[in-house]
Amino acid sequence: MQVDGRDIALDKEGFLQSLDDWSEAVAAELARREGIELTAAHMEVILLLRRFYHTYQLSPAMRPLVKFVGQELGKGKGNSMYLLSLFPGSPAKLGSKFAGLPKPDNCL
Amino acid sequence: MLHILRHAPQDDTHFASSLRVMGPHQGLLLIEDAVYALLPRTSSANAMQLLPGSVGLYALESDVQARGLPIDDLPRRVMLIDYAQMVELCISHDKVLSW
Amino acid sequence: MVPELKSLLVISRQPPSALAAREALDLALAAAAFGVPVSMLFMDAGVLQLLPGQESALIEQKPLAANLQALPMFGVEDVYVCHHSLAERGLQPGRFLLTAKAVDSAEIASLLDHHDQVVTL
8 A cells, every 4th residue: 555655564454564654644545445534533533542552552342442432532422323433334443444553353 | 169270289379279269068179280289298188188078079080190199098088080070070060160 | 131141260370471361361351342241360470460560571571561451441340369369479459550459268269159150360
């Protein structure tokens, strides 16, 4: 994948090979490849996912993601309906992908 | 509840821990190196003698023999069992806890 | 509705020497991620996992601390630590990586009793 003239290595599921390659532009391109146009609401959650990873050294599964978002952004956003509206299908997996994190271990 | 121990009490703290939290009417089965707990005149053998009479004590006979422990000199209340009896023992207890 | 099985995970080994410590934590996180209620009991050498300031990277091990602190986020709230195991090691409850309730032998016996399945790692 190419972003701003840089070659970015992805694994076969489309996750970044190296966490250090991440930028907001990379996130936007990763999302575009999944047919999603990133908004400020997406980016708010993506940045939170990156903070989760730095704190706990883990990509969150759905339950901890909901809890963490609820704790940081309030109950209105800390629920699966809201997260599903931003990241259809599997918020933990898709969000981790756009945030440049490894695929969550415990994610179906 | 059946407690299954597999490590020698001389090398591993799980033996002491399991005795500490053992309730009456529970079972204790020694397999593999845990049968070294039966060595005569050791603190582990003494500790087992002091368990309430309602606690069932078992050891896997093949593991005892394989390690050359003196069959005639084991605490009398320890019942030596074979693999088939071990399976029955596990089934007859509501819960099995392997240490 | 099927009643939920309550599980207790007994953590009794300490890294860096024992891989079981890492496996136990992975098991807890996986179970919690799938909504299986898990309680954890740290005893024997496992209590050492709770000590802060372990620079395990110096001996090329991945530290457990960050993952341990994620447990509440994964919904693992019932964390216990064996008082006897702490005392044996000259440790006191408090100032651990994780909030854990110190329990004595009788309380541990009752924990073992009140959980449907118990896994020791």
